[in-house]
Amino acid sequence: MKSVLSYIDANTDRYLKELGALLAIPSVSTDAERVQDIGRCAEWLADHMRWIGVQNVQIMPTQGHPVVYGDWLAAPGAPTVLVYGHYDVQPAEPLDKWTSPPFEATVREDNLYARGASDDKGQTFIHLKAVEAFLKTKGALPVNVKFLIEGEEEIGSEHLEEFVREHADMLKADLVVISDSSMFAKGVPSICYGLRGLAYMQIELVGPNRDLHSGSYGGSVLNPIQALSEMIAKLHDTKGRVTIPGFYDDVRKLSAKERAAYKKLPWSDRKYARDLGVGALYGEQGFTTLERLWARPTLECNGIWGGFTGEGAKTVLPSRASAKISMRLVPDQSSAKAARLFERHIKKIAPKGVQLSIRSLHGGEPAITPIESAGVRAAIEALERGFGKKPLYQREGGSIPIVVQFKKILKIDTVLLGFGLPDENAHGPDEFLHLPNFFGGIRTVAHLFDVLPQFTRSGKA
């Protein structure tokens, strides 16, 4: 590894310059007028991968923006890593809020500022540079590597699932590694091994068949806003638990090891509450905030509406009221079952005098990569070597659909190796990549390639 690490150290300036060239291409996928830049960016990446020594590099069309694929598979018997990333970026507007132009990468202090610096060109580039360090010094990698770099992440990865399905053989691997997220905090390298799933519902209550005058009719029929409020109020008990029968049945218990690991993370409820501007936190009793965010399912109202919502005092007793309500799920809950339990319970608690309709709008499964798995253990080891510091375990409260798709279609677990920072302005002005994380990331990925075989030898990735 010495020569590989020396190569990385010797080439930092060039790495940065190359990343600057990649960041200069405004590959904004949300903007139909940028379609040529998207194509130009895919070309640039493909050329660069070829120069590094990645093989079978191709720009593969989808119904939308193309995928850039490449691999290096000359390590027979060694595990195969599928690296996922994306080369499209968010719009840079509002431009006047940027300190330096968004498509001219600029170093200030320890950070590199540009749109895409962290999300996700910079983090994808980390993997390419680690591969380069091996191929340019040793002519070979200790593992097989496949790159899947898409151009539609910022517009919902609309065509990726189909692409993965159609190219399942080509994408076969032992482990997916994604660097498209953040470490827990600056100076706190961490590995994210779990994501929550989602079951997103919409309910509507219809009371009287028309909007009524609240004076002439108030007191005679059930107001659908009142009915809806009373139903929503019934969905949590006084301990902050969701009251839907069976809701917690399939929740995988936090292991003692996980609870201990979360306790090690630098965290302050007080600081968190202050940052959000709330006087008190809220949630399921018996769990810490991080446990609630990562390892416990929740139910949230995402929207509510009904009756008169303009200025002033219209005296209406409305005909209908609606709410969007979603559940965040954890292993081993399933989205379809959560939706079913919700529907059954909501039907049960709907009062007489209103008609209920329920729609399931969206679903996604939770995902977890066991922390005892070879992939996670190797990533932990690599992070410690790359950053000179024991990394911490974390999960994430949201969902990353592609992780679930990889699991579902390719049957592979994902390790989320985030090198961003929580405050890196991923979708806002002055997005940046912290340079110690960029170079520490390249070293980490190089170590991951190096140590992965010895971990997989003892078990599945």
Added chain:
Amino acid sequence: MKSVLSYIDANTDRYLKELGALLAIPSVSTDAERVQDIGRCAEWLADHMRWIGVQNVQIMPTQGHPVVYGDWLAAPGAPTVLVYGHYDVQPAEPLDKWTSPPFEATVREDNLYARGASDDKGQTFIHLKAVEAFLKTKGALPVNVKFLIEGEEEIGSEHLEEFVREHADMLKADLVVISDSSMFAKGVPSICYGLRGLAYMQIELVGPNRDLHSGSYGGSVLNPIQALSEMIAKLHDTKGRVTIPGFYDDVRKLSAKERAAYKKLPWSDRKYARDLGVGALYGEQGFTTLERLWARPTLECNGIWGGFTGEGAKTVLPSRASAKISMRLVPDQSSAKAARLFERHIKKIAPKGVQLSIRSLHGGEPAITPIESAGVRAAIEALERGFGKKPLYQREGGSIPIVVQFKKILKIDTVLLGFGLPDENAHGPDEFLHLPNFFGGIRTVAHLFDVLPQFTRSGKA
């Protein structure tokens, strides 16, 4: 009375023709381009009143449309009746929904169709024709009469309160009579002696200081939609009663006589529920539907909003949620006190983790004219003579601000002598006045003038 009633019977055709001329003037107060028609209508009315023999007729300016005033005060010692009405009308649009042109009064079967036929030109005209019948046959009235006919009722009577204040002496009377509402049902003459008041509030809850991702943050902070729902759910108990402490303290109990009177009204909960399309009615236990609508206070949510309300599944944990909540009040509740009790209770039940703000948007007092009062007793007697049928007592669940203003400023009770029908399309296409009610109304008002002195002799109007 014989000659008066014969005069009415002999002149029905002319009465109808004259009303047709009044209805032909499109005095739409909501339409700025109709301001000349408004003026023309006031002139027509004033001229007609002069022809009838009403004295001191004048078109009195306000900041908005003018008031038409006239009186006949040559019955010293007799009570004075203030007749309130309005000569402005709602817009007639959509015109293509009218069977006959809205400003060409047309008789079909027993009804006269035109904009304003019932609301309120036709009902105001009833009083003028009763006065005419006396003056043209006897040259005198048994009571003193004052007419206050405004031109801004359909736009909220914006300048009327000021007008009443400024002309309190001129408007002094013993009883106000208003015919601008409906009888209970076709063939069921009734007298409305009570109206509910209003206290209209708006509350807002702010949780986190920004909209959050419901995946990344769900489970850690109180969702303001959930908080709002839980608060609204606490405002009614399982018996449909409002839980605000002190809310019912000032509610005047229904007398046995009133309860008995309501029971006489033709009413079917089943038909009412079917008409509204609800499977069950709802309200405070221990009271009939009519009692709840007329004589019990209620609390209704008029609007609610928060979070994402568009199409689809946006995973937001919103920063804020709001609701409009109004209370309908009955004697002897006061709007200010209800607002105060609401505010105190809402503050008490607001949970930690959200910031609450409360606004009072609108208030109005309840009104009641005791059914034992001379005015109500005289009106009951007059209705029985006018329609040949014992009339019934009713109240109305809504508010009529002018009734409260007459009480507050002039200290006079109002008798609501509605000659419309509940289905007369007051603000819609094909508005009509039921002709038996028009002629029965003229006879009733004539009888009211006739009998009122003997009732007031025994007590205050």
